[in-house]
Amino acid sequence: MRTPAAGGDALLALDPAYRSAFTAAPLAMAVVAPDGLVVGANATLARLLGAPRPDTLAGRVAADLVDLAADPRTWQAYREVLRGRQAVLRCTRRLKHPDGHSLWAQVTVTPLTGGEQGVLLSVADISARRELQARLRHLQMHDPVTRLPNRSLFFERLTTALETALTSDVGTGRVGLCYLDLDGFKAINDTLGHRVGDRLLAAVAERLTRCADEAGYNRTGVPLVARLGGDEFALLVEDSAGTEQLADLAEAVLTALQAPFDLSGQRLSVSASIGVVERHAEGTTATGLMQAADTTLYWAKADGKSRWTLFDPERNAHRMTRQALVSTLRPGIEREEFVLQYQPLVGMSDGRLRGVEALVRWDHPQFGMLSPNRFVGLAEEDGSIVPLGRWILRTACRQARRWQLDHPGEPPLFVSVNVAVRQVWDSDLVSDVARILAECELDPGLLQLELTESALMGSAGRPIKALQALSDMGVRIAIDDFGTGYSNLAYLSRLPVSVLKLDGSFVRGFQYEDGAGSGAGAAGEGGRSAPNAADEVIVEAMVQLAHRLGLSVTAEGVETAAQAARLRRIGCDTGQGWLYSRPVPPDDIVALLTQDAPVL
Template sequence: MHGHSRALREPTVSGTSEGTGSAADSIRSATTERHQAVPAMPTTPTRTESELRDYRAAFNAAHLAMAVVSRSGHVVAANAALAGLLGAEPHALVEQCAADLVDLGAEARTWQAYQEVLRGRQARLRCTRRLKHPDGHSLWTEVTLGPVPGTRDVLLSVADISDRRDLQARLRHLQMHDPVTRLPNRALFFERLSAALEASSYEQGGTGRIGLCYLDLDGFKAVNDTLGHRVGDRLLTAVAARLTQCADQSGYGRTGGHLVARLGGDEFALLVEDSTGTDQLADLARSVLAAVQEPFDLAGQRLSVSASIGVVERAAAGTSATGLMQAADTTLYWAKADGKARWTLFDPERNAHRMTRQALTSTLRPAVDRGEFALEYQPLVDLESGAVRGVEALVRWNHPQFGTLTPNRFIGIAEEDGSIVQLGRWVLRTACRQARRWQIEQPSDSPVFVSVNVAVRQVWDSDLVGDVAEILAETGLAPQLLQLELTESAVMGSAGRPLQALQALSDMGVRIAIDDFGTGYSNLAYLSRLPVSVLKLDGSFVRGFRYEEGAHPNPADETIVEALVQLAHRLGLTVTAECVETAGQAARLRRVGCDTGQGWLYSRAVAPELIAEMIGTRPGA
């Protein structure tokens, strides 16, 4: 179909005639007898009168519709096939304008090429034309013009290609439609989408916007697996009918076009051209969701399904087909992640977060080798004396694109892709090296320990015990000056290899701390069996100690903290309170026996040189 439509716009040029050579030779001198229905053939020494009669007979009897056209563009002679094609008598076509007979003036480019052939400047013209027969039916034709050798005339031939066009149309329909649902398929959908985006860039009068509902059925695989693909295909056909009905009843066809397509599997798309805004697409999504959730009766099978829908609506300008589909696919994923059986509107901010996460994921591993990470340290302060007893190492990512990132932005990603092992080893080595440097630079002060967070995956996926032993030997730091922090959920669930690793580290002299204690399993029976030496109380308990204007601290929090501190002390553990922000909180923690505090009251996480200034002083005092 595309080839013929292009021929309407772009005439092709060739130096030879096709299928008309003998006829062209036979009618060279047709211009000498302008009023004869059959052209007179040139008399030359090489041709007898008998041959000329044969040529004239062949011209008239040929199944190919032909005419001889003068350089002025008028018909000199026409054969019976052309007359039959146009519904006229051959003699009635003589002296008529050839261009009018086959509609060569409908397009400027075709008309110009035709004039060039008549002037002898172009050898050949071939184009496709749709002609109307006097009886009312239309037919597609292929029109060819070329010079008659030895004369100044032009031979016009017209071939009926209607059957070929119909076949091509049927083949294209089969190629562009889904055999199960009879809906347009992915190829036709993207063709229509690209055309809509292209048209919006130069057409006036439309909204200049485009919308898309991208959906798939929740649990469709279970239907195929339990009831078979035949029932699954029936379900898809029924869903397609309901989607088409929703599109027809929504009324947005008044302002633009629409297309319902099956993109593959159980995925469907509803394209809205010239959409009027997100409200329109939201209404359509709601109606589709309700329609799909209605039970289906399929040959004795009553099925209930739901759908998840991603909705995108935006200005067409600057939007590509790929970009629109990526946004729709992302939004459909959100709808499924949010619980399925719902529609979700594309959120640029949420997408930006996703893109940022993807960018971080792709650059995290090489970032360690590029030296993009740095450590800051937050002091752990003795609540009685106010002296700095230790520091917690907190990693920062100095990202070249996103600036300085705190651990909550990338540690989860590192744990998912396994790069936490490489990053954790770097943090451990850097922190131990720094702690040893403070010890060497300030030998008169009591050495501070350094506390490093460890992910469970580091215990499973690496030789943590071997790494710690190697780094302590390399840096010269005493094992007693290293504290490893694991979350409560990780430590309380430890068994097998993790428990063995923790025990080996404890036997080495390394201190093990439970971070954010009180937020996880809180199975206190584990405390007597795990090699733990420190509990770090979650900041949610400490916040209850804070006095606000006209308010009083939560007595339950104080009771819980006091009980935990007493329990820890009886088990030989020390207690650190996190998120200490006020002197009042520090005083109350000190009163219930808490050992050390950590929080903004004393200092935020700072560069190592500032920690050096705090050692031997009383920060926050």
């Protein structure tokens, strides 16, 4: 054993009081020479390290006593302190005691003062503190009701799983997730109380844990089961083998939850909806995976509950597009991204242009020109149909007035505008119409408002009063897509309606001319298809009924001259469809308005 040189004199030369304090100090300490050997140690360090006496530590390599060479960074920092190039080193080490138990120690190395060479090594036993921290972390990271990992620990494990899958050379490099929500749990909580609800959650957690254990049998790892909050749970599969493994796990969970729960004499039944996501870790984040799982769980709920649903990228892309449209609807109205096109309404008797229907399009900066079926439903859901409908009404009335002023020699065209029932409820439609007609100086008789049959039939109160006030003003009210809704004919006579627009599905039945049928679609004598004949009977009956009630009839979806001829024969008043024109910009309507010949 080497006898320490430099630094040893410093220890011996200490004032007796200081040397006594060093020897008896409750903090474990040692003086270490510049070459890294222990010069002297106190009794506390000897007890901490399990040495029989302090002097048995003299001449030992200090770094070996407290494991400072375990990692390169700590070893380098320790050497810098020994050389006087660094002021202090602090690190935590797990030390093995000779009796077999381990302890956590905080090691501090500082240079000696007073011009002496060497360093002072101090070691503090922090095992109790670490144990307390571990207990606190366990409480912080686990749910007190189910004792499962909570959301914080789940995200920590998920993030680690993704990082491991990306960096590891073994395994599949994939992760899977079953995200589930109990169906009907809120009703149990509300009716039986939170105590029963908590016992049910704990029982569900036990069954999920058994499912995870069984799923992990003969595999590399057991899925992590966590309670994310409320009645939401998650099962994380690290290094997953594919969607089939996740599907089997989801099926096992549904089966496990089917059996009733017996809780203190109460027999309860619950089911679960599960969103399943399985994918490669590359390009995936913890947040992105959870968003996909949450979306898929919503699909499972929407599809009927008590089932699992696998994430579908195409379905998700549609949802994302829908969300993008929702978020840009109101700004799009403010930026005037919408345009109107007009489809002619043609008199069946003479083929002359009588009016137009205003059809809105959205010239979206990202998705291009969008038809109404892409955004009108969304606008009705979030209420933006009110400002959008007001803009459509004003724009259409201005255009109708402009045609009237620019072509005084032609009969004025009426303009037909679709109105959502929410516009009647959420705005003062009567005042809006009156104000817009006055602004545009348009005769009320040149405005027609269309509402769907389902919106009108069975309505009462404010909508009917509003429509009656509009009708009294001179505005024409039309029922759109007539024949597809309630068809409450008795109620029809009491509505302030002047026009019925027959749904195009009836007109499509007029596919063949008499005697001209051929192929699989024709049947019966003379080539006449029986279903077509039935459609004609229905349409003729509706036209006669409308006329008896003093209403005019517009047929939608007219595409062929044969259809137009049949509609003309049974007395239909006006027609609308591609036979006459597709929806076109305002300038194209001018060409139809001024031509000498009929539209068809």
